[in-house]
Amino acid sequence: MTRQIRLLTKLSLYGMFGFNEFRHTRDGKKKLRFCLMGALWVFLILMLAGYVGLTSYGLTAIGMGYFVPAVLGMLVSLVTFFFTMTKAGPVLFDQRSYEKQVALPVEAKSIIVSRFLSMYLTDMLLGLVVMLPGMAVYGVAEKPGLTFYLYGFFVILFLPLLPLTAASVVGAVIAGIAGRWRRGNLASILLTMIFVCVILVGSMSLGSLDESQLGAMMEEMALQLEQQIGRLYPPAIWISEAMVSGKAAWLLLFLGVSLGCFLIFLEILGRFYGRVCQMLSAREARGNYQMERLQAKSVMRSLVEREWRRYFASSVYVVNTLTGELMMVLLAVGVALAGREAVDRLLGLPGAVDRTLPVLLGAMPVMMPLTACSLSMEGKSWWMTQTLPVSRRELIWSKVNLQLIVALPFYLVSEVALIVALRPGLAEAVWLLAVPAAYILFGARTGIAVNEKFPVFDWDSEVKVVKQGASAFVMVVIGLVSAAVPIIALFVLEGMQILVYAFTAGVLLLLTWLMDRIGRKKLSPPYRLD
Amino acid sequence: MQAKKNQKNQKNQKNQKNQKNQKNQENQEETDNMLEIKNLTKTYKGGKTAVDNLSLTVRAGDIYGFIGHNGAGKTTTIKAVVGIHDFDKGEIRVDGKDVRTQSLACKKAMAYIPDNPDIYEYLTGIQYLNFLADIYQVPGKEREERIRREAEDFGIYSVLGDLVSTYSHGMRQKLALTGALIHEPRLLVLDEPFVGLDPEASLLLKRKMHAFCEKGSAIFFSTHVLEVAEKLCNRIAVISGGKLIVEGDTKELTRDKSLEDVFMEVTHHDKAD
Structure with missing residues (x-):
C-alpha cells in the first residue's frame, strides 16, 4: 500500500506546478517562462517570510512573544482551510481521475491518501514559509531551549492535518447539499461564499484589539488576544503552550487531535469513497427535450452568455475570483457601519480609510479578476473557440x-453604502466612484493579457488553472503593485490626494487602452495560441 | 483595305474571347477549389517537421480522404487548415480565401470536428447548437428546422435539453456533427469522424457525407479505416513522415488492388527510400 500511495502521489505531483513539463519541454521560451515564474515565487515567498518575521518581531517587542506560534499556526490553518474547502470537491472527490485510478490494481484507501498527501505537501510548504521565519525571530529574541525547535518541527509536520480534514468534510458536505439541488453549482457557490464571509469576518475580528490599552494594560491585551485566538482556533493556543512553555502534554494533545481526526476521517471515507465520488459527480439527464422558439442573438451577446454559463458552472472559479468583489463590499459596509477608525484598526494602518479609500476599494477586485484564467478555463474545448468565426x-x-457585469452589483452596493454613510463632497464622490471603476476595468483587461501570456489548456481539474495557474499568481502580484504604489504616494504626498487619485485613474485607463491597442496589432486574427 | 481591317478586328475579338474564356475557366476552377494547400510546411518548436512541402486540392463535390500512419502529419495539416496551428511556409486557401489574411471568412465557410470532440460541457445540447447558430448568424426559423432535422436524424433530439457533460463520446460526436451542419458550410473538415460512432450512426454519416457533397460542398477528412476511405472517397491522399506520397482519384489509385495494398506498398516504399 505504501508503494501504491507513493506512486499515486508522485503522479499527482507531476501535474502540479508544471515541474514535469519544465523538465521535459524542449521549448526554450516555455523554460524561460517557468524560470521567471520560479523567480517570482521566490520573491513572494521572501516577501511573505519578511512580513511574518516583522509581525513576529512586533509581537516579541511588545512582550507578547508567547503568541507568535499561536498566531502563525492559526494563520496557516485558516489559509489551509480556506483553500482546501474549495479544492475538496474537484481534487479529493474528482470522479474522472478516480475512474482512471480505480481501474488500476490499487486500493481505494491508497487513492484517498495519495490525494490528501498531494494537498498536504503544498500546505506543509506554506507552513514552513510561515512558521520558520517566525520561529527564527522568536529564537533570536527570546533564546528558547531545544524543545522549542523540536516541538516546532512536529507542529509544522502536523499543522495542515486538522484544517485539511475539516475543510474536506465541509467541502464534501457543501458539494453533497448542492448536488441535490437543480441548480447545484449556484448552491455550492452560495454556501462556499457564506463560509468565506464567515472566515473573513472572523479573521478580521482578530485585528480589532483595542489599541488604547496598548502599553498601559499589556496583560489585559494578552488575555484578550488569547481569548480571541482560543475562540477562533483553539489548537493554536495548544501550539504556543507546547512550543513556548515546553509542555509536552499540549504537544501530544495537538498531534493526537490532528492525527486522530485525520485517521478517523480517512477510515470513514475509505468505506464510502467510491459512492461519495459518484454522488458528487452525478448529473441529471432527463432526455425529454421539446423544442421551444429559438431566439437569434448578436454575436457579442451570445459570446457573453456562453462566458456567463461557463463562469457559473464552476464553483471553484466563482469562489476564488469573486472573493475580491466580496472583500470590496465588506470593506465598504465595514466603513459605513463601523466607521473609518474601526476599519483603520482592522487594517492596522492609521488614516488608511481617510487617505486611500478609493484605491483600497479598487484594489480588492483587481487582485483576482475572473479574466485572469478565463482563456485557460476553455481547457480542452479551446479548439472550438479557435475555430469559431469570431475575431x-x-x-x-x-x-x-x-x-x-459580475463586478457591477458589488461595485454599486459598495458605492451606495459609502456615499450614503460618508456623505462625501462632490470631488470626493467623483473619485470614490472613478478610481474603483478604473481599477475594475484595468483588472479585467490585464487579466486577459496575463492569461494570454500564461495559458494552460491541458488540465484535468479546474483547481490547476484557478489556484495553481501562473496567470492567477502573476495577477495577484500586478494587483498588489497597482495598489501599493498609489497607497504609498497618498501617504507620502500629503494634501495631494485629488492629484494622486486622478493620476492613478488616468494611468490605469491609459494602460488598459494601450493593452487593447498593442494586443490588437500584435495578435490580429487568426487568433492562435500555439 | 476595309476587309483586311475587319478581318483583323475579328481576329482580335476572337483572341480576346478565347482569353476571356480561358480566364473564366481558370476562375471557375479556382472557385471550384474548396481547399487548396500549396507547399505547406510546419515545424514544431523543438525542431520536428510535422508537415513538409505538402500540396493538395479539394474540389467542390469531393469526398477527400487523407490517410497515413499515426504521427504522419494528418492532424497537423488539418489544424493548420482550420486555423488552430500557424505554419512556417506555404499557402492554404478555403473557398478561394487565404486562411492567414481572411481567417474569419474562411472559418465562416467551413466546419471542423476533431477526433475527440470536447464540446463546451457546461452548455446543454440545445444551448450549444443555438450558440453556434448565433455565431454563424443563422436566422431563427432556419436554425430550428436544421437542428430538428439533424438532431432527429442522429437520434439525439430528446437529449438536447441535457448538459453536454452527461453525453457519451458517441453522443458528443453526433452533437458536434449536428453543430457542424447548422450553417451549411462549403467545406467540412473532419478528423477521424467515425471513431466512437455506432454502426447505425456511421451509416447515416456516410449517407450525409454523400448528400452534402452532392449539393456542391466538399469534405476533407482523415481516417485510419481504409475500407471506409476506399468506398466513400472519390479522391485520396496518402501522407507519410509529413510528405505527400500519393494523391489522386481513388479508382485510378487502386485499380485491381485494394486501398490497403496500395497504402502498404507506398508507405513501405517511402520508408525504404
Whole structure:
C-alpha cells in the first residue's frame, strides 16, 4: 500500500506546478517562462517570510512573544482551510481521475491518501514559509531551549492535518447539499461564499484589539488576544503552550487531535469513497427535450452568455475570483457601519480609510479578476473557440464584459453604502466612484493579457488553472503593485490626494487602452495560441 | 483595305474571347477549389517537421480522404487548415480565401470536428447548437428546422435539453456533427469522424457525407479505416513522415488492388527510400 500511495502521489505531483513539463519541454521560451515564474515565487515567498518575521518581531517587542506560534499556526490553518474547502470537491472527490485510478490494481484507501498527501505537501510548504521565519525571530529574541525547535518541527509536520480534514468534510458536505439541488453549482457557490464571509469576518475580528490599552494594560491585551485566538482556533493556543512553555502534554494533545481526526476521517471515507465520488459527480439527464422558439442573438451577446454559463458552472472559479468583489463590499459596509477608525484598526494602518479609500476599494477586485484564467478555463474545448468565426477582439471583450457585469452589483452596493454613510463632497464622490471603476476595468483587461501570456489548456481539474495557474499568481502580484504604489504616494504626498487619485485613474485607463491597442496589432486574427 | 481591317478586328475579338474564356475557366476552377494547400510546411518548436512541402486540392463535390500512419502529419495539416496551428511556409486557401489574411471568412465557410470532440460541457445540447447558430448568424426559423432535422436524424433530439457533460463520446460526436451542419458550410473538415460512432450512426454519416457533397460542398477528412476511405472517397491522399506520397482519384489509385495494398506498398516504399 505504501508503494501504491507513493506512486499515486508522485503522479499527482507531476501535474502540479508544471515541474514535469519544465523538465521535459524542449521549448526554450516555455523554460524561460517557468524560470521567471520560479523567480517570482521566490520573491513572494521572501516577501511573505519578511512580513511574518516583522509581525513576529512586533509581537516579541511588545512582550507578547508567547503568541507568535499561536498566531502563525492559526494563520496557516485558516489559509489551509480556506483553500482546501474549495479544492475538496474537484481534487479529493474528482470522479474522472478516480475512474482512471480505480481501474488500476490499487486500493481505494491508497487513492484517498495519495490525494490528501498531494494537498498536504503544498500546505506543509506554506507552513514552513510561515512558521520558520517566525520561529527564527522568536529564537533570536527570546533564546528558547531545544524543545522549542523540536516541538516546532512536529507542529509544522502536523499543522495542515486538522484544517485539511475539516475543510474536506465541509467541502464534501457543501458539494453533497448542492448536488441535490437543480441548480447545484449556484448552491455550492452560495454556501462556499457564506463560509468565506464567515472566515473573513472572523479573521478580521482578530485585528480589532483595542489599541488604547496598548502599553498601559499589556496583560489585559494578552488575555484578550488569547481569548480571541482560543475562540477562533483553539489548537493554536495548544501550539504556543507546547512550543513556548515546553509542555509536552499540549504537544501530544495537538498531534493526537490532528492525527486522530485525520485517521478517523480517512477510515470513514475509505468505506464510502467510491459512492461519495459518484454522488458528487452525478448529473441529471432527463432526455425529454421539446423544442421551444429559438431566439437569434448578436454575436457579442451570445459570446457573453456562453462566458456567463461557463463562469457559473464552476464553483471553484466563482469562489476564488469573486472573493475580491466580496472583500470590496465588506470593506465598504465595514466603513459605513463601523466607521473609518474601526476599519483603520482592522487594517492596522492609521488614516488608511481617510487617505486611500478609493484605491483600497479598487484594489480588492483587481487582485483576482475572473479574466485572469478565463482563456485557460476553455481547457480542452479551446479548439472550438479557435475555430469559431469570431475575431480576437470579440472574444477578449466578451470575457472582459463578463467581468464588468459580475463586478457591477458589488461595485454599486459598495458605492451606495459609502456615499450614503460618508456623505462625501462632490470631488470626493467623483473619485470614490472613478478610481474603483478604473481599477475594475484595468483588472479585467490585464487579466486577459496575463492569461494570454500564461495559458494552460491541458488540465484535468479546474483547481490547476484557478489556484495553481501562473496567470492567477502573476495577477495577484500586478494587483498588489497597482495598489501599493498609489497607497504609498497618498501617504507620502500629503494634501495631494485629488492629484494622486486622478493620476492613478488616468494611468490605469491609459494602460488598459494601450493593452487593447498593442494586443490588437500584435495578435490580429487568426487568433492562435500555439 | 476595309476587309483586311475587319478581318483583323475579328481576329482580335476572337483572341480576346478565347482569353476571356480561358480566364473564366481558370476562375471557375479556382472557385471550384474548396481547399487548396500549396507547399505547406510546419515545424514544431523543438525542431520536428510535422508537415513538409505538402500540396493538395479539394474540389467542390469531393469526398477527400487523407490517410497515413499515426504521427504522419494528418492532424497537423488539418489544424493548420482550420486555423488552430500557424505554419512556417506555404499557402492554404478555403473557398478561394487565404486562411492567414481572411481567417474569419474562411472559418465562416467551413466546419471542423476533431477526433475527440470536447464540446463546451457546461452548455446543454440545445444551448450549444443555438450558440453556434448565433455565431454563424443563422436566422431563427432556419436554425430550428436544421437542428430538428439533424438532431432527429442522429437520434439525439430528446437529449438536447441535457448538459453536454452527461453525453457519451458517441453522443458528443453526433452533437458536434449536428453543430457542424447548422450553417451549411462549403467545406467540412473532419478528423477521424467515425471513431466512437455506432454502426447505425456511421451509416447515416456516410449517407450525409454523400448528400452534402452532392449539393456542391466538399469534405476533407482523415481516417485510419481504409475500407471506409476506399468506398466513400472519390479522391485520396496518402501522407507519410509529413510528405505527400500519393494523391489522386481513388479508382485510378487502386485499380485491381485494394486501398490497403496500395497504402502498404507506398508507405513501405517511402520508408525504404
